[in-house]
Amino acid sequence: xxxxxxxxxxxxxxxxxxxxxxxxxxxxxxxxxxxxxxxxxxxxxxxxxxxxxxxxxxxxxxxxxxxxxxxxxxxxxxxxxxxxxxxxxxxxxxxxxxxxxxxxxxxxxxxxxxxxxxxxx
Numbered sequence: 001x002x003x004x005x006x007x008x009x010x011x012x013x014x015x016x017x018x019x020x021x022x023x024x025x026x027x028x029x030x031x032x033x034x035x036x037x038x039x040x041x042x043x044x045x046x047x048x049x050x051x052x053x054x055x056x057x058x059x060x061x062x063x064x065x066x067x068x069x070x071x072x073x074x075x076x077x078x079x080x081x082x083x084x085x086x087x088x089x090x091x092x093x094x095x096x097x098x099x100x101x102x103x104x105x106x107x108x109x110x111x112x113x114x115x116x117x118x119x120x121x
Contacts, residue, residue, distance in 0.1 A: 005070065007057075015048050018056040031059065 012018075022028060025039040032039075032055060042048040048056070057063045 005066075007066070009050065009053070012053055012057050013060070013062060015042060015046055015053065015056070018053070018060050019043060021060050021062075022056065028056070031055075 013021075019025070019028060019039070019042075025036050025043070029036040029039045032052060042052070058067075
């Protein structure tokens with residue numbers, strides 16, 4: 001299992017872009033458990049602490065889109081793996097039936113033969 005492919009800090013959208021894409025300053029303040037005046041001061045300075053930038057990114061449309069894209073890709077990969085195992089399982093069943101038929105055509109079954117030892121199918 002791979003972890004989420006996290007973008008580099010310097011490739012995050014700007015603070016004002018993130019703030020404007022999320023909601024009003026009251027929502028951001030409640031979400032980050034800070035005062036509204038703190039959010040407004042970040043907006044005026046056009047910069048915020050790194051942890052705040054990451055938190056804003058993951059609740060922004062860019063972060064949510066990244067998570068949804070990774071989840072979709074992981075689901076497709078899991079489905080492909082499952083389908084591959086289904087095909088392999090079907091081939092192995094056919095091969096086993098062929099081997100059982102070959103054993104049944106023989107002169108007799110050995111007491112320690114695989115079908116008798118494991119109780120057949």
